[in-house]
Amino acid sequence: MTAWARGLFEDLRTLRVLVIHPPGEDRNVLEEQLRRLGCPLRAIWPFPSQVPGDADAVFFHVGPEARSTGHWSAADTSATLIALSDYENPTALKMLLDTQAHGVITKPYRSTGILSTLVLARAAARYQQRLQNKVVKLEEAIKARRQIERAVRVLVEAHRLTENEAYEQIRTRATELRATVGEISAMVIDAHEAMEKLGLSKPAKIAR
Structure with missing residues:
Protein backbone atom coordinates (compact mmCIF):
# COMPACT_ATOMS: atom_id res chain seq x y z
CA MET A 1 0.00 0.00 0.00
CA THR A 2 1.37 3.41 -0.96
CA ALA A 3 1.88 6.21 1.55
CA TRP A 4 -0.97 8.14 -0.10
CA ALA A 5 -3.35 5.20 0.30
CA ARG A 6 -2.31 4.68 3.92
CA GLY A 7 -2.94 8.36 4.62
CA LEU A 8 -6.35 8.13 2.97
CA PHE A 9 -7.52 5.22 5.12
CA GLU A 10 -6.07 6.74 8.30
CA ASP A 11 -8.09 9.88 7.53
CA LEU A 12 -11.23 7.81 7.07
CA ARG A 13 -10.76 6.01 10.38
CA THR A 14 -10.84 9.31 12.25
CA LEU A 15 -13.55 10.90 10.09
CA ARG A 16 -16.69 11.58 12.12
CA VAL A 17 -19.53 10.63 9.80
CA LEU A 18 -23.19 11.49 10.28
CA VAL A 19 -26.00 9.87 8.29
CA ILE A 20 -29.28 11.79 8.16
CA HIS A 21 -31.79 9.40 6.62
CA PRO A 22 -35.04 7.65 7.61
CA PRO A 23 -34.51 4.23 9.21
CA GLY A 24 -34.76 1.28 6.84
CA GLU A 25 -32.89 -0.87 4.36
CA ASP A 26 -31.39 2.08 2.46
CA ARG A 27 -29.85 3.53 5.59
CA ASN A 28 -28.63 0.10 6.64
CA VAL A 29 -26.67 -0.25 3.39
CA LEU A 30 -24.95 3.09 3.98
CA GLU A 31 -24.18 2.37 7.62
CA GLU A 32 -22.81 -1.09 6.90
CA GLN A 33 -20.39 0.16 4.24
CA LEU A 34 -19.24 3.16 6.27
CA ARG A 35 -18.55 0.92 9.24
CA ARG A 36 -16.47 -1.32 6.98
CA LEU A 37 -14.37 1.72 6.15
CA GLY A 38 -13.74 2.20 9.87
CA CYS A 39 -15.45 5.59 10.16
CA PRO A 40 -16.83 6.66 13.55
CA LEU A 41 -20.50 6.73 12.62
CA ARG A 42 -23.87 7.82 13.93
CA ALA A 43 -27.26 8.18 12.30
CA ILE A 44 -30.13 10.52 13.15
CA TRP A 45 -33.69 11.22 12.09
CA PRO A 46 -35.78 13.38 11.77
CA PHE A 47 -34.00 15.94 9.66
CA PRO A 48 -32.37 18.68 11.81
CA SER A 49 -32.98 22.36 11.11
CA GLN A 50 -29.25 23.14 10.91
CA VAL A 51 -26.13 21.33 9.77
CA PRO A 52 -24.77 19.59 12.90
CA GLY A 53 -21.43 21.01 13.92
CA ASP A 54 -19.92 17.82 15.35
CA ALA A 55 -19.38 15.90 12.10
CA ASP A 56 -16.63 15.91 9.47
CA ALA A 57 -18.80 14.38 6.75
CA VAL A 58 -22.60 14.38 6.51
CA PHE A 59 -24.63 12.05 4.30
CA PHE A 60 -28.09 13.64 4.18
CA HIS A 61 -31.36 12.63 2.58
CA VAL A 62 -32.70 15.10 0.01
CA GLY A 63 -36.46 15.12 0.29
CA PRO A 64 -39.44 17.14 1.51
CA GLU A 65 -38.05 17.05 5.04
CA ALA A 66 -34.90 18.91 4.00
CA ARG A 67 -36.92 21.54 2.17
CA SER A 68 -39.25 22.15 5.12
CA THR A 69 -36.48 22.59 7.70
CA GLY A 70 -34.85 25.54 5.99
CA HIS A 71 -31.90 26.26 3.75
CA TRP A 72 -28.87 24.02 4.11
CA SER A 73 -25.65 25.10 2.46
CA ALA A 74 -22.03 23.96 2.40
CA ALA A 75 -21.16 27.61 2.98
CA ASP A 76 -22.53 27.27 6.54
CA THR A 77 -20.33 24.38 7.65
CA SER A 78 -16.81 23.02 7.38
CA ALA A 79 -18.17 19.48 7.01
CA THR A 80 -18.20 17.60 3.72
CA LEU A 81 -21.81 17.31 2.51
CA ILE A 82 -22.92 14.29 0.50
CA ALA A 83 -26.53 14.29 -0.68
CA LEU A 84 -28.64 11.13 -0.80
CA SER A 85 -31.22 11.55 -3.53
CA ASP A 86 -34.31 9.44 -4.28
CA TYR A 87 -35.07 11.01 -7.63
CA GLU A 88 -33.47 13.15 -10.33
CA ASN A 89 -36.41 15.44 -10.99
CA PRO A 90 -36.16 19.26 -11.26
CA THR A 91 -37.19 19.78 -7.62
CA ALA A 92 -34.52 17.41 -6.30
CA LEU A 93 -31.86 18.91 -8.56
CA LYS A 94 -32.78 22.42 -7.37
CA MET A 95 -32.38 21.30 -3.75
CA LEU A 96 -29.01 19.73 -4.56
CA LEU A 97 -27.81 22.98 -6.09
CA ASP A 98 -29.08 24.97 -3.10
CA THR A 99 -27.16 22.82 -0.62
CA GLN A 100 -23.94 23.07 -2.68
CA ALA A 101 -23.29 19.43 -1.78
CA HIS A 102 -19.78 18.19 -2.50
CA GLY A 103 -21.08 14.83 -3.70
CA VAL A 104 -24.29 12.92 -4.39
CA ILE A 105 -25.43 9.30 -4.23
CA THR A 106 -28.70 8.27 -5.86
CA LYS A 107 -30.95 5.30 -5.16
CA PRO A 108 -30.65 2.38 -5.13
CA TYR A 109 -27.78 2.74 -2.65
CA ARG A 110 -25.08 0.11 -3.07
CA SER A 111 -21.97 -0.73 -1.10
CA THR A 112 -19.86 0.06 -4.17
CA GLY A 113 -19.38 3.74 -4.90
CA ILE A 114 -19.71 5.04 -1.35
CA LEU A 115 -15.95 5.08 -0.74
CA SER A 116 -15.14 6.82 -4.03
CA THR A 117 -17.91 9.37 -3.50
CA LEU A 118 -16.67 10.12 0.02
CA VAL A 119 -13.05 10.51 -1.09
CA LEU A 120 -13.90 12.76 -4.05
CA ALA A 121 -16.32 14.81 -1.96
CA ARG A 122 -13.65 15.32 0.73
CA ALA A 123 -11.19 16.46 -1.94
CA ALA A 124 -13.77 18.87 -3.39
CA ALA A 125 -14.56 20.27 0.06
CA ARG A 126 -10.90 20.86 0.85
CA TYR A 127 -10.33 22.54 -2.52
CA GLN A 128 -13.37 24.75 -1.94
CA GLN A 129 -12.05 25.70 1.51
CA ARG A 130 -8.63 26.61 0.09
CA LEU A 131 -10.29 28.84 -2.49
CA GLN A 132 -12.43 30.46 0.21
CA ASN A 133 -9.35 31.12 2.34
CA LYS A 134 -7.66 32.77 -0.64
CA VAL A 135 -10.71 34.97 -1.20
CA VAL A 136 -10.74 36.02 2.45
CA LYS A 137 -7.03 36.87 2.37
CA LEU A 138 -7.47 38.83 -0.85
CA GLU A 139 -10.36 40.80 0.62
Whole structure:
Protein backbone atom coordinates (compact mmCIF):
# COMPACT_ATOMS: atom_id res chain seq x y z
CA MET A 1 0.00 0.00 0.00
CA THR A 2 1.37 3.41 -0.96
CA ALA A 3 1.88 6.21 1.55
CA TRP A 4 -0.97 8.14 -0.10
CA ALA A 5 -3.35 5.20 0.30
CA ARG A 6 -2.31 4.68 3.92
CA GLY A 7 -2.94 8.36 4.62
CA LEU A 8 -6.35 8.13 2.97
CA PHE A 9 -7.52 5.22 5.12
CA GLU A 10 -6.07 6.74 8.30
CA ASP A 11 -8.09 9.88 7.53
CA LEU A 12 -11.23 7.81 7.07
CA ARG A 13 -10.76 6.01 10.38
CA THR A 14 -10.84 9.31 12.25
CA LEU A 15 -13.55 10.90 10.09
CA ARG A 16 -16.69 11.58 12.12
CA VAL A 17 -19.53 10.63 9.80
CA LEU A 18 -23.19 11.49 10.28
CA VAL A 19 -26.00 9.87 8.29
CA ILE A 20 -29.28 11.79 8.16
CA HIS A 21 -31.79 9.40 6.62
CA PRO A 22 -35.04 7.65 7.61
CA PRO A 23 -34.51 4.23 9.21
CA GLY A 24 -34.76 1.28 6.84
CA GLU A 25 -32.89 -0.87 4.36
CA ASP A 26 -31.39 2.08 2.46
CA ARG A 27 -29.85 3.53 5.59
CA ASN A 28 -28.63 0.10 6.64
CA VAL A 29 -26.67 -0.25 3.39
CA LEU A 30 -24.95 3.09 3.98
CA GLU A 31 -24.18 2.37 7.62
CA GLU A 32 -22.81 -1.09 6.90
CA GLN A 33 -20.39 0.16 4.24
CA LEU A 34 -19.24 3.16 6.27
CA ARG A 35 -18.55 0.92 9.24
CA ARG A 36 -16.47 -1.32 6.98
CA LEU A 37 -14.37 1.72 6.15
CA GLY A 38 -13.74 2.20 9.87
CA CYS A 39 -15.45 5.59 10.16
CA PRO A 40 -16.83 6.66 13.55
CA LEU A 41 -20.50 6.73 12.62
CA ARG A 42 -23.87 7.82 13.93
CA ALA A 43 -27.26 8.18 12.30
CA ILE A 44 -30.13 10.52 13.15
CA TRP A 45 -33.69 11.22 12.09
CA PRO A 46 -35.78 13.38 11.77
CA PHE A 47 -34.00 15.94 9.66
CA PRO A 48 -32.37 18.68 11.81
CA SER A 49 -32.98 22.36 11.11
CA GLN A 50 -29.25 23.14 10.91
CA VAL A 51 -26.13 21.33 9.77
CA PRO A 52 -24.77 19.59 12.90
CA GLY A 53 -21.43 21.01 13.92
CA ASP A 54 -19.92 17.82 15.35
CA ALA A 55 -19.38 15.90 12.10
CA ASP A 56 -16.63 15.91 9.47
CA ALA A 57 -18.80 14.38 6.75
CA VAL A 58 -22.60 14.38 6.51
CA PHE A 59 -24.63 12.05 4.30
CA PHE A 60 -28.09 13.64 4.18
CA HIS A 61 -31.36 12.63 2.58
CA VAL A 62 -32.70 15.10 0.01
CA GLY A 63 -36.46 15.12 0.29
CA PRO A 64 -39.44 17.14 1.51
CA GLU A 65 -38.05 17.05 5.04
CA ALA A 66 -34.90 18.91 4.00
CA ARG A 67 -36.92 21.54 2.17
CA SER A 68 -39.25 22.15 5.12
CA THR A 69 -36.48 22.59 7.70
CA GLY A 70 -34.85 25.54 5.99
CA HIS A 71 -31.90 26.26 3.75
CA TRP A 72 -28.87 24.02 4.11
CA SER A 73 -25.65 25.10 2.46
CA ALA A 74 -22.03 23.96 2.40
CA ALA A 75 -21.16 27.61 2.98
CA ASP A 76 -22.53 27.27 6.54
CA THR A 77 -20.33 24.38 7.65
CA SER A 78 -16.81 23.02 7.38
CA ALA A 79 -18.17 19.48 7.01
CA THR A 80 -18.20 17.60 3.72
CA LEU A 81 -21.81 17.31 2.51
CA ILE A 82 -22.92 14.29 0.50
CA ALA A 83 -26.53 14.29 -0.68
CA LEU A 84 -28.64 11.13 -0.80
CA SER A 85 -31.22 11.55 -3.53
CA ASP A 86 -34.31 9.44 -4.28
CA TYR A 87 -35.07 11.01 -7.63
CA GLU A 88 -33.47 13.15 -10.33
CA ASN A 89 -36.41 15.44 -10.99
CA PRO A 90 -36.16 19.26 -11.26
CA THR A 91 -37.19 19.78 -7.62
CA ALA A 92 -34.52 17.41 -6.30
CA LEU A 93 -31.86 18.91 -8.56
CA LYS A 94 -32.78 22.42 -7.37
CA MET A 95 -32.38 21.30 -3.75
CA LEU A 96 -29.01 19.73 -4.56
CA LEU A 97 -27.81 22.98 -6.09
CA ASP A 98 -29.08 24.97 -3.10
CA THR A 99 -27.16 22.82 -0.62
CA GLN A 100 -23.94 23.07 -2.68
CA ALA A 101 -23.29 19.43 -1.78
CA HIS A 102 -19.78 18.19 -2.50
CA GLY A 103 -21.08 14.83 -3.70
CA VAL A 104 -24.29 12.92 -4.39
CA ILE A 105 -25.43 9.30 -4.23
CA THR A 106 -28.70 8.27 -5.86
CA LYS A 107 -30.95 5.30 -5.16
CA PRO A 108 -30.65 2.38 -5.13
CA TYR A 109 -27.78 2.74 -2.65
CA ARG A 110 -25.08 0.11 -3.07
CA SER A 111 -21.97 -0.73 -1.10
CA THR A 112 -19.86 0.06 -4.17
CA GLY A 113 -19.38 3.74 -4.90
CA ILE A 114 -19.71 5.04 -1.35
CA LEU A 115 -15.95 5.08 -0.74
CA SER A 116 -15.14 6.82 -4.03
CA THR A 117 -17.91 9.37 -3.50
CA LEU A 118 -16.67 10.12 0.02
CA VAL A 119 -13.05 10.51 -1.09
CA LEU A 120 -13.90 12.76 -4.05
CA ALA A 121 -16.32 14.81 -1.96
CA ARG A 122 -13.65 15.32 0.73
CA ALA A 123 -11.19 16.46 -1.94
CA ALA A 124 -13.77 18.87 -3.39
CA ALA A 125 -14.56 20.27 0.06
CA ARG A 126 -10.90 20.86 0.85
CA TYR A 127 -10.33 22.54 -2.52
CA GLN A 128 -13.37 24.75 -1.94
CA GLN A 129 -12.05 25.70 1.51
CA ARG A 130 -8.63 26.61 0.09
CA LEU A 131 -10.29 28.84 -2.49
CA GLN A 132 -12.43 30.46 0.21
CA ASN A 133 -9.35 31.12 2.34
CA LYS A 134 -7.66 32.77 -0.64
CA VAL A 135 -10.71 34.97 -1.20
CA VAL A 136 -10.74 36.02 2.45
CA LYS A 137 -7.03 36.87 2.37
CA LEU A 138 -7.47 38.83 -0.85
CA GLU A 139 -10.36 40.80 0.62
CA GLU A 140 -8.31 41.54 3.72
CA ALA A 141 -5.37 42.69 1.56
CA ILE A 142 -7.62 45.01 -0.46
CA LYS A 143 -9.14 46.41 2.73
CA ALA A 144 -5.69 47.00 4.24
CA ARG A 145 -4.47 48.68 1.04
CA ARG A 146 -7.41 51.08 1.05
CA GLN A 147 -6.84 51.82 4.73
CA ILE A 148 -3.17 52.60 4.10
CA GLU A 149 -4.06 54.90 1.22
CA ARG A 150 -6.57 56.72 3.38
CA ALA A 151 -4.07 57.13 6.22
CA VAL A 152 -1.52 58.51 3.75
CA ARG A 153 -4.05 61.10 2.58
CA VAL A 154 -4.73 62.09 6.19
CA LEU A 155 -1.04 62.79 6.81
CA VAL A 156 -0.63 64.57 3.47
CA GLU A 157 -3.53 66.88 4.29
CA ALA A 158 -2.65 67.43 7.95
CA HIS A 159 1.13 67.83 7.68
CA ARG A 160 1.69 68.93 4.09
CA LEU A 161 3.76 65.88 3.31
CA THR A 162 4.20 64.16 -0.01
CA GLU A 163 2.57 60.76 -0.35
CA ASN A 164 5.98 59.08 -0.20
CA GLU A 165 6.90 61.00 2.96
CA ALA A 166 3.56 60.14 4.58
CA TYR A 167 3.95 56.46 3.78
CA GLU A 168 7.50 56.44 5.16
CA GLN A 169 6.20 58.01 8.38
CA ILE A 170 3.67 55.18 8.73
CA ARG A 171 6.23 52.51 7.86
CA THR A 172 8.77 53.91 10.33
CA ARG A 173 6.21 53.95 13.15
CA ALA A 174 5.20 50.42 12.29
CA THR A 175 8.83 49.28 12.61
CA GLU A 176 9.31 51.14 15.89
CA LEU A 177 6.11 49.78 17.43
CA ARG A 178 6.54 46.30 15.94
CA ALA A 179 3.18 46.58 14.26
CA THR A 180 1.99 46.22 10.69
CA VAL A 181 1.61 49.15 8.33
CA GLY A 182 -2.12 48.39 8.28
CA GLU A 183 -2.38 48.62 12.07
CA ILE A 184 -0.56 51.97 12.17
CA SER A 185 -2.78 53.22 9.34
CA ALA A 186 -5.85 52.31 11.38
CA MET A 187 -4.42 54.24 14.34
CA VAL A 188 -3.83 57.30 12.15
CA ILE A 189 -7.39 57.21 10.83
CA ASP A 190 -8.90 56.67 14.30
CA ALA A 191 -6.90 59.55 15.74
CA HIS A 192 -7.89 61.82 12.86
CA GLU A 193 -11.57 61.00 13.24
CA ALA A 194 -11.41 61.52 17.01
CA MET A 195 -9.86 64.96 16.54
CA GLU A 196 -12.55 65.85 14.04
CA LYS A 197 -15.31 64.86 16.48
CA LEU A 198 -13.71 67.05 19.17
CA GLY A 199 -13.46 69.94 16.75
CA LEU A 200 -9.69 70.06 17.19
CA SER A 201 -8.74 69.31 13.63
CA LYS A 202 -9.63 70.75 10.28
CA PRO A 203 -11.54 68.03 8.45
CA ALA A 204 -9.59 66.68 5.56
CA LYS A 205 -11.35 65.91 2.32
CA ILE A 206 -10.74 62.19 2.20
CA ALA A 207 -12.42 59.76 -0.11
CA ARG A 208 -14.00 56.92 1.78
